[in-house]
Amino acid sequence: MKMRKLGGDLSVSGIGLGCMGMSDFYGAANEDEAIKVIHYALDQGVNFLDTADMYGPFTNEKLVGKAIKDRRGSVVLATKFGNQRTADGKFLGVNGKPSYVKQACEDSLKRLQVDHIDLYYQHRVDTTVPIEETIQAMADLVKEGKVRYIGMSEAAAATIKRAAKVHKITALQTEYSLWTRDPEQEILSTIRQLGIGFVAYSPLGRGFLTGRWTKPEDIPENDWRRHQPRFQGDNFMNNLEIVSKVKTLAAEKHIKPGQLALAWVLAQGQDIVPIPGTKHIDYLKENIEAVDIKLSQADLDWLAQAVPYGAAQGDRYPDMSTVNR
Secondary structure (H helix, E strand, O other): OOEEEEOOOEEEEOOOEEOHHHOOOEOOOOHHHHHHHHHHHHHOOOOEEEOOOOOOOOHHHHHHHHHOOOOHHHOEEEEEEOEEEOOOOOEEEEOOOHHHHHHHHHHHHHHHOOOOEEEEEEOOOOOOOOHHHHHHHHHHHHHOOOEEEEEEEOOOHHHHHHHHOOOOOOEEEEEOEOOEOHHHOOHHHHHHHHOOEEEEEOOOOOOHHHOOOOOHHHOOOOEHHHHOHHHOHHHHHHHHHHHHHHHHHHHHHOOOHHHHHHHHHHOOOOOEEEOOEOOOHHHHHHHHHHHHOOOOHHHHHHHHHHOOOOOOOOOOOOOHHHOOO
C-alpha cells in the first residue's frame, strides 16, 4: 500500500476506509461482515479508518472499536463530533461548545475502547460558537494526550484560516469527487497554503459514479441516498450522463468506473486521501486496486472537459445549511 501524509506529519494509507455505511444511512448492514471488511482492509495495508459518533448513532464507533481491539497499533483512527443526535437517531443540531467537545471525546474513547484518537474532526462548524473556542477545546485534548491530530469537516476557507491560528489543523475532510468539485474553487488552495491535508469523503459520488444504478427505484427505500436531491427524478437521469462518460473512459482503460473515479481523486494531489466506504470485500478490493492506476494528462484533460465543475444536478444534501460556506 502506498502511503500519503496529511498535514506533513500524519502518515496514512493512500486510500482509507469510510465506515459509516456499516451502521447507518446506506440500508441494511451486517456487523460480522463489516468486521471482516475492516480486517481485510487492515491486512491489505489500509490503515486509515473513518467513523463518527453520529453514525448509528453511536453504534459505528462501537463496531470499529470491536474490529480493531487487537490491532490498535496498525490503525490510524479518525472520528468526529459536532453533529449531535439522540440515541433514537433524532438530530439535535450542530454543537461546537467547548464543554461538549470534551464530553464527546470522552464518550468516543469509551465506545472505541481506546485511550486516544489519532485524528479528531469537528464534523460540522457550529456558527453560534466562535471557531477559536471550539479549536482551543480540541487543542486541550491534544495536550491531554487524548487526541493526536486535529481535523475539520465542511469548513469554509475563512473559517479554516481562523482555526489554524489557534492550533495546527492536520486535515480537512470534505466531499470531493468528479461530481462534487466545489473544493477546487477556494478550499484546496487555502489548505495548501496552510499545510493542511485533504480527506475526500464520498469520492465515488455516494456510489453513483460506480454505475450500479440506472433509475432511482434501484436504490432501496431504506437507503438514505434515495431521498437526496441528486438521486431523485430529473436530477438522477441527468446525472447518469456523468456516469456514462466515466464508463466510456473506464472501458478504454479496462478498469471499473469506480476505480477511474478514485484514480481521478488520487491524481489531484499527493496531499489528498480518499476514504470510500463499503460493506463488501469485493468492492473494497476494487477500491484498493485504484491506488495503482495511473491516469495520463490526456485522461485528466478529457475528464475535466467531460465532467466540468458544476456538472452534477441537484444539491448534495436536502438542507445545505450545515455546510459552512
